[in-house]
Amino acid sequence: MSEENPNQDEKKGGKKTAGIVILVLVILVLAGIIIYLLLFRRADEKERRNEVVTPDNVGEIIGQMEEAEFVEPGYYTVTMNYDWHFATGDAVSSDAYVENLVENTNAVYFDLFLASDEENAIYKSPVIPVGGRLQDIALDTKLDAGTYDCVAVYHLVDDDQNTISTLRVTVTVIVEG
Incomplete structure (x- = not known):
């Protein structure tokens, strides 16, 4: 003959109810955290600046661009070649060229700067239309003989020549004499 204590049933039922309440609260907290991360995480991301593309990091940059979300039309x-040779500081280059392929969507122009002075352009290109090629490049600023690390800053432009985006590429300028 067993006697059941009515308090034992209440204790079992109370533990069960408390366990369910705790489980529901944990699920709600996790759902809240997930929703917060999905909605507000992007606002905390910092703006990425353009990077200079070199032959050494081009693969890494392409990988980053493939992973990045599509932002705007126009790419x-x-x-071009990355080593530009000049017989003298005011001569036309024997090998410098830049093409704007027909696969591109916008016209482009670029300014060439010495890497040590990105305030004063040593060459300013005309606008190169889609499918166009620029060659016979002569610097706007005469340089002494030597090898110069430079940065070409490309500007993708719309029909009104407003800049859509920019791209920075390293170029080596070699002045022979």
């Missing part, structure tokens, strides 16, 4: 495939 540019840089088709």
Whole structure:
């Protein structure tokens, strides 16, 4: 003959109810955290600045661009050589060229700066239309003989020549004499 204590049933039922309440609260807290991260996480991301593309990091930059979300129409495939040779500081280059391929969507122009002085352009290109090629480049600023690390800053432009976006590429300028 067993006697059941009515308090034992209440204790079992109370523990069960408390366990369910705790489980529901944990689920609600986790759902709240997930919703917060999805909605507000992007606002905390910092703006990324353009990076200079070099032959050494081009693969890494392409990988980052492929992973990045699409932001705006207009992209540019840089088709050019990266070493520009000049017989003298005021001569036309024997090998410098820049192409704006027909696959590109916008016209482009670029300014060339010495890497040590990005305030004063040593060359300012005309606007290169889609499908156009620029060659026979002569610097706007005469340079002494030597090798110069430079940065070409490309501007993708719309029909009114307003800049849509920019791209920075390293160029080596070699003045022979």
